[in-house]
Amino acid sequence: MHELSLCRRIISMIEETAREDSFTVVKSIHLSIGKLSCIEAEALLFGFESLSKNSIAQGASLELTHTPASARCMACNEIIEVEQYAQNCPLCSHQYLQLISGDEMRITQLEVA
Amino acid sequence: MCTGCGCSSTETTVNGHLHSAIKNTGRFITLEKDLLEDNQVYAAKNRLQLKQNKALALNLMSSPGSGKTTLLVRTINDMKHQQLFKVIEGDQQTENDAGRIRETGAEAIQINTGKGCHLNASMIQRALTELKTPLNSVLFIENVGNLVCPAAFDLGEAFRIVILSVTEGEDKPIKYPEIFHRSDLMLLNKVDLLPYVDFDVDRCINNARRVNPDIQVLQISATTGQGLQNWYDWIQTRLSVITSNSTANNTIENHDVSRDPCPNY
Numbered sequence: 001m002h003e004l005s006l007c008r009r010i011i012s013m014i015e016e017t018a019r020e021d022s023f024t025v026v027k028s029i030h031l032s033i034g035k036l037s038c039i040e041a042e043a044l045l046f047g048f049e050s051l052s053k054n055s056i057a058q059g060a061s062l063e064l065t066h067t068p069a070s071a072r073c074m075a076c077n078e079i080i081e082v083e084q085y086a087q088n089c090p091l092c093s094h095q096y097l098q099l100i101s102g103d104e105m106r107i108t109q110l111e112v113a
Numbered sequence: 114m115c116t117g118c119g120c121s122s123t124e125t126t127v128n129g130h131l132h133s134a135i136k137n138t139g140r141f142i143t144l145e146k147d148l149l150e151d152n153q154v155y156a157a158k159n160r161l162q163l164k165q166n167k168a169l170a171l172n173l174m175s176s177p178g179s180g181k182t183t184l185l186v187r188t189i190n191d192m193k194h195q196q197l198f199k200v201i202e203g204d205q206q207t208e209n210d211a212g213r214i215r216e217t218g219a220e221a222i223q224i225n226t227g228k229g230c231h232l233n234a235s236m237i238q239r240a241l242t243e244l245k246t247p248l249n250s251v252l253f254i255e256n257v258g259n260l261v262c263p264a265a266f267d268l269g270e271a272f273r274i275v276i277l278s279v280t281e282g283e284d285k286p287i288k289y290p291e292i293f294h295r296s297d298l299m300l301l302n303k304v305d306l307l308p309y310v311d312f313d314v315d316r317c318i319n320n321a322r323r324v325n326p327d328i329q330v331l332q333i334s335a336t337t338g339q340g341l342q343n344w345y346d347w348i349q350t351r352l353s354v355i356t357s358n359s360t361a362n363n364t365i366e367n368h369d370v371s372r373d374p375c376p377n378y
Contacts, residue, residue, distance in 0.1 A: 002230060002231055002265055005229075005231075006148050006149075009148055009151065023142075025139070027138075027139045036291075038261070038264055038265045038291050074326055084290075085291070085323075085324045086286075086290055086320070086323040086324050095323050096326040097323075097326070098327075099294065103291075104147070105147065105149065106145060106148065107144050108143070109141050109142060109144055109145075110141065110142045110144060111139045111142075112139050112141075112142060113139035
């Protein structure tokens with residue numbers, strides 16, 4: 001459940017931002033999550049709901065955008081979009097792919113009032 | 114946007130229905146920050162401190178019971194006459210593992226994570242301040258036994274090592290891909306038990322390469338000593354890089370093992 005650590009970090013980032021840019025209500029929190037990042041959305045939502053109680057983020061919705069993952073095929077050298085680890089190249093069926101992107105976990109913006 | 118019908122009008126009444134459901138949007142603040150940013154700051158500090166001390170930090174990750182502590186005890190006992198070792202032990206509870214390490218004479222710091230399922234870089238920062246100077250040492254960081262969560266947290270190590278024992282099953286690399294994807298070396302442990310278990314070594318290694326084509330593999334038995342010389346050579350090669358010149362230090366930072374003379378498996 002490393003999602004709990006990430007939820008704590010999300011809440012502390014919001015508290016830091018609130019000190020710099022005074023707001024009292026957080027309506028929504030927007031996250032950009034790579035398709036192959038190690039976040040389980042359900043665990044994140046569950047953890048956020050319980051950890052945000054009595055914090056400035058209480059009641060805010062967590063909006064997740066899943067960004068695609070890309071890899072380079074080690075046989076045909078093409079860059080392709082991948083859905084999961086250990087998949088074959090959709091172009092040449094080679095089984096070794098070098099992941100290029102897809103494991104990002106970013107907080108992109110806050111909607112506040 | 115009207116949350117009732119989805120149209121983009123801001124008029125109060127459109128198409129005959131009242132747009133009472135126009136959402137009261139707040140203002141947006143752009144952050145664009147990595148969720149692990151604070152961990153990465155600590156990891157960078159650790160990496161710098163370790164580099165200045167010419168210490169080789171190795172982050173060992175595996176499921177519980179793969180033989181991490183047995184491997185460390187054996188490694189330290191076999192190499193301690195030529196090499197200084199320090200150990201940071203991560204477990205949810207107990208000092209048991211640090212106790213086993215201390216019996217070898219090596220200094221060990223135990224971190225108890227409580228409910229926590231992984232070590233993070235700030236825990237390592239605190240442990241580094243407790244350790245007597247790690248100058249020229251090999252620093253083993255034994256992560257919490259868990260094949261999932263430790264993968265996400267950079268500790269400031271030079272290399273990441275995943276240990277998989279042959280009693281766990283050859284499909285672990287594709288079942289828990291992230292930890293294998295992020296590791297530099299897979300130690301396939303307990304190979305002395307291969308005659309007694311249904312485990313296809315080649316298939317396991319192929320599974321690991323499917324999630325990480327660059328991963329190196331060494332087959333070992335921490336109990337019988339089989340294959341351990343390759344592991345000791347692997348450590349020595351990386352130590353010599355760290356303790357030589359500054360260009361070599363860049364090599365370690367970049368995890369560049371392309372010139373590695375050790376056999377893959």
